[in-house]
Amino acid sequence: MKGRRALLLDPRVRFATLVGPGALFIVLFLLIPLLSIVVFSFWRTESYELISDWNVNNYEAVLGEWIYLKFLLKSLAMAAAVSAICLVYAWPCAYLIAKHGGRYKLVLVLLTAAPFLTGILLRITAMQQILGPIGLVNMALMELGAQPIQVLMYTNIASAVGLIYLWIPFMLLAIYLSLFNFNFELLEVAKVNGARPWRAFFEVTWPLNWMGTAIGIVLVFIPTFAASVTPRFLGGPDGSMFVNRLEHQFGSAGTWALGSAMGVVMCVASLAVIFVLWRTVRLRRAGFTGAGA
Amino acid sequence: MAAVNPGARFVIGGQTAMLLALYLFLYFPIFYTGYLSIMENNVWPFPPVFTGEWYDRLMIMSDFHVGLLNSVLIGVGTASLSTLFATAAAIGILRYPIRRRGVIVVLFLAPLFVAQILIGISTLMFNRNVLGIPGNIESAIVANTAYSVSFAFLVILAQLVRYDWRFDEVAQVFGARPFRTFREVTFPNIWPAVLGAFIISFILGFNNFEITFYNVAAIPTLPTIAWGTLRHGIEPELYALATIVNALVFLLLFIIYLLIRVGALRLGVPDD
Numbered sequence: 001m002k003g004r005r006a007l008l009l010d011p012r013v014r015f016a017t018l019v020g021p022g023a024l025f026i027v028l029f030l031l032i033p034l035l036s037i038v039v040f041s042f043w044r045t046e047s048y049e050l051i052s053d054w055n056v057n058n059y060e061a062v063l064g065e066w067i068y069l070k071f072l073l074k075s076l077a078m079a080a081a082v083s084a085i086c087l088v089y090a091w092p093c094a095y096l097i098a099k100h101g102g103r104y105k106l107v108l109v110l111l112t113a114a115p116f117l118t119g120i121l122l123r124i125t126a127m128q129q130i131l132g133p134i135g136l137v138n139m140a141l142m143e144l145g146a147q148p149i150q151v152l153m154y155t156n157i158a159s160a161v162g163l164i165y166l167w168i169p170f171m172l173l174a175i176y177l178s179l180f181n182f183n184f185e186l187l188e189v190a191k192v193n194g195a196r197p198w199r200a201f202f203e204v205t206w207p208l209n210w211m212g213t214a215i216g217i218v219l220v221f222i223p224t225f226a227a228s229v230t231p232r233f234l235g236g237p238d239g240s241m242f243v244n245r246l247e248h249q250f251g252s253a254g255t256w257a258l259g260s261a262m263g264v265v266m267c268v269a270s271l272a273v274i275f276v277l278w279r280t281v282r283l284r285r286a287g288f289t290g291a292g293a
Numbered sequence: 294m295a296a297v298n299p300g301a302r303f304v305i306g307g308q309t310a311m312l313l314a315l316y317l318f319l320y321f322p323i324f325y326t327g328y329l330s331i332m333e334n335n336v337w338p339f340p341p342v343f344t345g346e347w348y349d350r351l352m353i354m355s356d357f358h359v360g361l362l363n364s365v366l367i368g369v370g371t372a373s374l375s376t377l378f379a380t381a382a383a384i385g386i387l388r389y390p391i392r393r394r395g396v397i398v399v400l401f402l403a404p405l406f407v408a409q410i411l412i413g414i415s416t417l418m419f420n421r422n423v424l425g426i427p428g429n430i431e432s433a434i435v436a437n438t439a440y441s442v443s444f445a446f447l448v449i450l451a452q453l454v455r456y457d458w459r460f461d462e463v464a465q466v467f468g469a470r471p472f473r474t475f476r477e478v479t480f481p482n483i484w485p486a487v488l489g490a491f492i493i494s495f496i497l498g499f500n501n502f503e504i505t506f507y508n509v510a511a512i513p514t515l516p517t518i519a520w521g522t523l524r525h526g527i528e529p530e531l532y533a534l535a536t537i538v539n540a541l542v543f544l545l546l547f548i549i550y551l552l553i554r555v556g557a558l559r560l561g562v563p564d565d
Contacts, residue, residue: 011389014471018385019397022378022442026400030412030439033419037411040418050422093315096308108312110550115319117493118542119500121519122535126322128527129329136325139337165318172315197300218406226408229502233523243410250414250507260418263411274406 034267041261048254058261068245068262075242076269078156079225082163083171086220087213089164090171095205098179109176116169124233127162131234154236162230167223171216178212214277222270242266323539330532347533354530360513363430364499367514370434371441371498376491378438379445383453384479388461404443412440413507420508428510434498436508441497445490452486452553485552492545500538 041059043052062068097108115123130136131152138148151157182205190200206213228247231239242262249259330347332338351357382401386394404412416436420426460482464474480487498505502516509517515538522531 012391015385015389015391015394018381018389019394022382022446023397023400025374025378026404026439026442029416029435030404030407033415034407034411036419036423037415040422089311089315092308093312096305096312100305106553107550110546111316112319114543114546115323117496117500117546118323118535118539119502119516121502121516121523122326122500122538123322125519125523125527125531125535126326128523129325129532130322134336143337165322168315169319197304222406222408226410228410229520246410246414250417256418256422259414263414266408267411270406270408 037260037263040257041264043257043260045255045257048256050256058258059265061258062261062265068242071240071242071245072265072269075225078160078163078231078241079221082160082167082224083217083221085160085164086168086171087217090168090175090216091213094172094175094179098176098182099184105180109173112172113169116166120166120229123166124162124229127158127165127234131158131161154234154239156231156235156239159227159231159235159239162234163224163227166227166230167220170219170223174212174216174219175209178209178215182209211281214281218274218277221273225270226266326532327536327539329529330536335529335532347529351530351533351537356513356518357515357534360515360518363509363512364515366430367433367437367501367505367509368495368499370430371437371501372445372491372495374434374438375442375445375494375498376449376487378442379449379490379494380483380487382446383449384475386450387453387456388458401446402443404440407440409440409501409503410507412436413504416504417507428508428512430509430512433505433508433514436504437498437501438494440501440504441494444497445494448490448493449483449486452489453483456483489549489552492549496542496545500542 040050042054042056043050044055044057045051062072093112097105101108128135132138133148133153135153137152141148152161186204186208187200190204191197195203226243227241228243231241232244235241243266246259246262246266249255249262253259328341329335329338331343331345333342333344333346379401382397386397413436416432416439417428420428420432426432460478461474464478465471469477500516502520505514506517506520515534519531519534522528
């Protein structure tokens with residue numbers, strides 16, 4: 001009995017009891033299914049059934065054939081552009097809330113986060129009412145007798161606007177949380193020592209908050225790269241993205257193995273982005289401040 | 294702080310304008326959808342002519358009630374599992390500073406960095422081809438939990454960082470067993486954080502499309518109904534549906550806000 005009591009008091013045992021179930025759940029229902037599609041990506045599909053006949057044809061198709069590669073590059077470009085716009089726009093907003101939000105910080109931040117929770121489909125529906133051919137912008141222009149703005153109706157630009165609309169809250173939240181823990185007095189020190197505001201920003205504020213910013217970039221890049229609903233309903237005839245091709249493999253085409261390979265390629269591309277950003281975070285921690293001198 | 298010079302005032306003014314524009318960008322479409330849901334003419338609703346027809350039509354839609362029930366089931370299931378795992382894990386990580394606990398933190402945050410559609414298709418493939426389980430509500434709950442648990446974990450962890458574990462130690466010194474300590478000391482102090490995590494993961498499960506879509510087969514949920522409607526061009530019932538869901542989400546978020554404000558302990562909340 002004494003042994004059992006001692007075992008129950010062991011912090012490691014308690015830690016494992018508390019953390020174990022959730023950790024096991026994530027391994028079983030997130031990581032193992034993800035690994036399973038890695039296996040399936042080396043198989044082939046025959047009339048809607050997976051057959052364990054090992055080959056690399058799926059990867060040859062995804063990475064070798066222009067029809068797939070084109071969509072992969074297009075999705076990467078879209079994700080990079082949307083992340084960049086979110087970054088540039090969210091930074092000043094997050095900075096304002098963190099530095100001058102006072103007692104309203106929490107409300108101001110929750111207000112930017114709230115729309116995220118109303119769900120992707122409903123937000124895209126709302127966006128269609130603004131940008132579409134019978135949307136508010138176009139109808140107002142017609143009422144005024146002006147020319148419609150073609151570039152906003154079912155184009156890749158409309159898609160980008162929709163994606164920014166969906167994911168900018170993540171960027172703002174990540175940067176805000178970083179700035180919330182940032183000691184603004186460091187900036188004053190820099191200024192007292194003669195640094196101009198812009199220089200103080202790029203030498204102090206930016207590098208010290210780069211990690212939070214990098215997390216924000218990843219949190220916007222990944223869902224944008226994997227967006228399917230937005231390009232489908234806002235992108236129009238040329239709006240199709242890599243993920244829309246991927247979905248096709250799981251839908252009417254029924255080529256599960258090829259679809260799995262596309263999923264693996266997506267996962268690897270996302271991991272590569274995370275890895276590159278992670279490297280820059282570690283460099284900066286070691287005192288590297290980029291181009292600054 | 295030094296006196297605000299004109300340059301700094303200009304910068305703050307610019308930032309304020311950007312933030313206000315962001316709120317407008319984020320909220321205008323939501324309110325406009327609400328406005329459209331009570332307008333007879335959905336294309337150019339000016340001047341306004343009010344109608345309740347779209348809500349009436351939504352109510353008699355047979356799929357709507359089934360979809361609502363299924364979405365609530367997925368939401369409650371996801372929230373229960375996520376909150377349970379996240380609360381236990383957050384307590385374990387904060388209370389027992391085991392070496393390498395960082396690995397566990399990374400594991401609990403990993404789902405944030407996996408695209409939802411990948412979770413959707415990989416669980417579909419795994420269930421179908423390895424386990425032989427057909428798509429249903431239960432597999433949708435499991436797959437949604439694998440995603441939402443990260444959010445629940447973040448919400449709880451962020452608020453528990455400043456919880457004083459000495460309360461629990463005192464209880465145990467006086468002989469309370471771990472479970473009793475949790476029920477009588479820990480939980481009464483941390484419940485606002487736990488409820489907040491429950492609400493967030495409920496909303497995520499309730500509204501999820503990409504994970505749920507691949508896991509529920511043909512069972513209707515509100516997001517899959519919305520998707521079906523969108524595919525065939527928007528019908529005004531969808532505005533009514535969107536308005537009801539948005540109102541529900543904002544009501545729940547307001548409850549979270551109150552929880553944080555009047556939270557029993559004001560646990561580490563970034564507040565005044």
